[in-house]
Amino acid sequence: MKTSREIENRIRQLLVDELDRRVAMAQARVPVNCKFNHRQPLDPRRLVEGEPNPHYNRISDTEQTIGLCMVGADNPEDWKGTICEDTIDAQRCPLFKPLLSKEKIWKQLKLDLGDTGWVKKTMPELFALLWVLDHSTPPALPWWKRMWFWLLRVEPEPRASFVSDSLLQLPSSGSDETAGS
Numbered sequence: 001m002k003t004s005r006e007i008e009n010r011i012r013q014l015l016v017d018e019l020d021r022r023v024a025m026a027q028a029r030v031p032v033n034c035k036f037n038h039r040q041p042l043d044p045r046r047l048v049e050g051e052p053n054p055h056y057n058r059i060s061d062t063e064q065t066i067g068l069c070m071v072g073a074d075n076p077e078d079w080k081g082t083i084c085e086d087t088i089d090a091q092r093c094p095l096f097k098p099l100l101s102k103e104k105i106w107k108q109l110k111l112d113l114g115d116t117g118w119v120k121k122t123m124p125e126l127f128a129l130l131w132v133l134d135h136s137t138p139p140a141l142p143w144w145k146r147m148w149f150w151l152l153r154v155e156p157e158p159r160a161s162f163v164s165d166s167l168l169q170l171p172s173s174g175s176d177e178t179a180g181s
Contacts, residue, residue, distance in 0.1 A: 007129050015138055016141060019109060019145065029091050036069050037090075041063055068082070069095070
């Protein structure tokens, strides 16, 4: 038979695991985690004013979308309309900004844990352990985990280095390297 102390420790471990899961999801450098990513529906019309739509691209009946980077979209003349659809796009992007901040992750976790229906549906083991102890809310996270979360930076770094356009330019014809040949 488990003591109440052992049950509380298991509850704390479940809370730590949930926080770690949420942080890992927030740190995943994928397009949907970027503040600038916008899912734009593709044009669903086969015909436009009786003529075939050249932009119609429908494989199935479900609505299809494409990810667009909205940085600079406030100025349509200069906006390039960059497509940000694949994970590699987000991993190489120097403008990637996480959608969820540390504060938002923490607030949402506390809000979710305060909702008994959410706990029962999403974390049944936690719900059962709270029921055994006759608690309505879980105990606080361990001090070391709160300290770790306070120190954590939820801003993932790019996995692939970004190469600037200036590095791709050819050297000028008057340089010393070409003069000797």
